[in-house]
Amino acid sequence: MIEVRHLQKTFRVRQGGLLRGTFSVREAVRDVSFQVGAGEIVGYLGPNGAGKSTTIKVLTGLLVPDGGHVRVGGLIPWRERRKHVARLGAVFGQRTTLWWDLPVRDSLDLLRHVYRVPEGRFRENLQTFTDLLDLGPFLGTPARALSLGQRMRADLAAALLHDPELLFLDEPTVGLDVVAKERIREFVRHINAKRGVTVLLTTHDLGDVQRLAQRVMIIDQGSLLYDGDLARLQARYGSARELVVDFETPQQQAQVPGLELLEVTGLRARYAFTGGAAVPIARVTAHAPVRDITVREPDIEATIRRIYEGGLLRGVLNEEHASGIPAVPAT
Numbered sequence: 001m002i003e004v005r006h007l008q009k010t011f012r013v014r015q016g017g018l019l020r021g022t023f024s025v026r027e028a029v030r031d032v033s034f035q036v037g038a039g040e041i042v043g044y045l046g047p048n049g050a051g052k053s054t055t056i057k058v059l060t061g062l063l064v065p066d067g068g069h070v071r072v073g074g075l076i077p078w079r080e081r082r083k084h085v086a087r088l089g090a091v092f093g094q095r096t097t098l099w100w101d102l103p104v105r106d107s108l109d110l111l112r113h114v115y116r117v118p119e120g121r122f123r124e125n126l127q128t129f130t131d132l133l134d135l136g137p138f139l140g141t142p143a144r145a146l147s148l149g150q151r152m153r154a155d156l157a158a159a160l161l162h163d164p165e166l167l168f169l170d171e172p173t174v175g176l177d178v179v180a181k182e183r184i185r186e187f188v189r190h191i192n193a194k195r196g197v198t199v200l201l202t203t204h205d206l207g208d209v210q211r212l213a214q215r216v217m218i219i220d221q222g223s224l225l226y227d228g229d230l231a232r233l234q235a236r237y238g239s240a241r242e243l244v245v246d247f248e249t250p251q252q253q254a255q256v257p258g259l260e261l262l263e264v265t266g267l268r269a270r271y272a273f274t275g276g277a278a279v280p281i282a283r284v285t286a287h288a289p290v291r292d293i294t295v296r297e298p299d300i301e302a303t304i305r306r307i308y309e310g311g312l313l314r315g316v317l318n319e320e321h322a323s324g325i326p327a328v329p330a331t
């Protein structure tokens, strides 16, 4: 569905005044390659300024890259825009595609004309989305008067009315409460499972990724650092699991062979370990009488933060992909 090879995009940024200013070149995307198959949900992650939006803008045809090969559903997005746009939907958490002063129903009806959706299909889709997203109570409300969660639901319906094969979701749950987030995620899962819509999801919310994506790609400073499943990322780069032990009595000597002692506070000691918990638990209980033991799993937020901060993955993928291949003109 999406094929990207050696994508490059630079921006010329003016520095200094209008007359005497000079230009510097900012490499937003350096050499990114990936493929997304039909029916996948892929999370596209990276810290601020990593190059996510630039990639998405190229994929939607809004930007022309400086180099690389890009095909979406067999089309070159920026050359065959009309055909391309008819096959994709996009939701940007920070913006709306709805007309600000029009009731939601009228916005959707206008989009029906823009995308030339047959009347019967439009009604069918509107009914389905109204049921799934509970649009009923606010179909008559103008976009400017909607809550953020309602607006997002209406935007999702707007993006999918013309039965696109591919959906770009940019921060679809930003600013929403837990229940509203869950509703959006549930809907995305549904359209992926039932309609086979391919989803590329850009988000800073790892809950979205954990609940939706089988696969994640991580970009930083314009280069792809990781492409694979979340579990493997966690297993490889996550911090160790922790054993939190409450002893019956204060321990003068809390060291236990084979475990890394992290901290002792009062009766409680924390140990780091990798692999299964059975052996570490047996060792601790053999060491001294224990009142309680819990296993604390490393959380994915912490793993991703470590990756961003420590540049943990830098070079891992580059070695596989870039390998000195010269830049090619955009095709």
Ligand SMILES: Nc1ncnc2c1ncn2[C@@H]1O[C@H](COP(=O)(O)OP(=O)(O)OP(=O)(O)O)[C@@H](O)[C@H]1O
Residues within 6 Å of the ligand: 011, 012, 013, 026, 027, 028, 029, 046, 047, 048, 049, 050, 051, 052, 053, 054, 055
């Ligand atoms: N139109 C532009 N002109 C100049 N520089 C740009 C332009 N668009 C993006 N950039 C720069 O390119 C780099 C990548 O930006 P991009 O918006 O793709 O990042 P991002 O990963 O989407 O970040 P965020 O999570 O903050 O949205 C940044 O350094 C940004 O300042």
